[in-house]
Amino acid sequence: MSIKGDIQEAFFIKRLNRFVAKILVNNKIEFAHVPNTGRMKELLIKDRKVLVRKVEDKNRKTKYDLLMVFYKDTLVAIDSRLPNKILYKAFYNKQLPYFKDYVEVKKEINFGKSRFDIGLVNRKNIVLIEAKCVTLVENNIAKFPDAPTERGTKHIKEIIKASSEGFGTGIFFIIQRNDAKFFSPNWELDSKFSEALKEANDRGVLIKAITCNINKEKMSLNEEIPIILEQ
Known part of the structure; x- marks a missing residue:
């Protein structure tokens, strides 16, 4: 991008x-x-x-x-608007190996009291995607959030509910730098968000973390990295 x-x-x-x-x-x-x-x-x-x-x-x-x-x-890259854009473009161009059977990509899909960043529409269902901007890396581990986020926890609980009602669901942590080797929720800073993310994984929500290559002219998705959910 x-x-x-x-x-x-x-x-x-x-x-x-x-x-x-x-x-x-x-x-x-x-x-x-x-x-x-x-x-x-x-x-x-x-x-x-x-x-x-x-x-x-x-x-x-x-x-x-x-x-x-x-x-x-x-x-x-610190612009928190970029993950939505780069993820939308990647799904639109069929560049990601997830939820391959969708036929349409939509922006900002409402569910319950939340609005999710991307919707992937297939012939039978819709997949709700939430994109998160990650800038914090400590000892090669990318962490989110870097400040307590009640809104982020609320979104995860809503996406768990959507999953239980039969929707496809995914949370993508876009790490806007290329030096992370692992991703983990930031247990020390926001245990409620971290617990909710772990529950989402246990309930079948797809959770992915992807690093980015960045220069002053463009940002592109680099590679998926392992996720550590345990505290």
């Missing part, structure tokens, strides 16, 4: 709130939209080099989007 727009190098200064960061770009202090509500404390550190996209929109308060962070030798 192409990363379009005027991409520039900058330096991170400070996160002002969940959505706005102060940056130094072209030797000038500017403000950037942060398209991810996660904490990302290990990534967003003062003076760290980042990639931003300049946005020409007079109605916006920020002139840039903060897209990627250089972490040691790894480029990390």
Whole structure:
């Protein structure tokens, strides 16, 4: 998937709130939209080099989007909107070996009180897919979430319910970096989410974790990695 727009190098200064960061770009202090509500404390550190996209929109308060962070030798994409897009495209182009009998791919499917990112429609049923953005890697283990998420736990419980009612279901953790060897729910940070994910697996929900290859011009799915669900 192409990363379009005027991409520039900058330096991170400070996160002002969940959505706005102060940056130094072209030797000038500017403000950037942060398209991810996660904490990302290990990534967003003062003076760290980042990639931003300049946005020409007079109605916006920020002139840039903060897209990627250089972490040691790894480029990390932080935009939490990307997993939906890259997963939708992969299913649309029949590039993934899961749920092969679908005939249509839809965006944003409602079920119960939740909205799921992707729906795969076949002749008999519909498969509900939830995509999660993962940026945290510790000791080669990708972890989600990096902040407690009641909404994420709610979505998992809804997808368990959908599975029990006969829907196909899947949760895909898209790891927006290429240095992870395993994936695990973040038990220390959010035990409720982790328990719910383990239950989903036990109840037959397909759970996958896939790393990505990233450069300043594009992001692509790389490889599926093993999942460790036990605490």
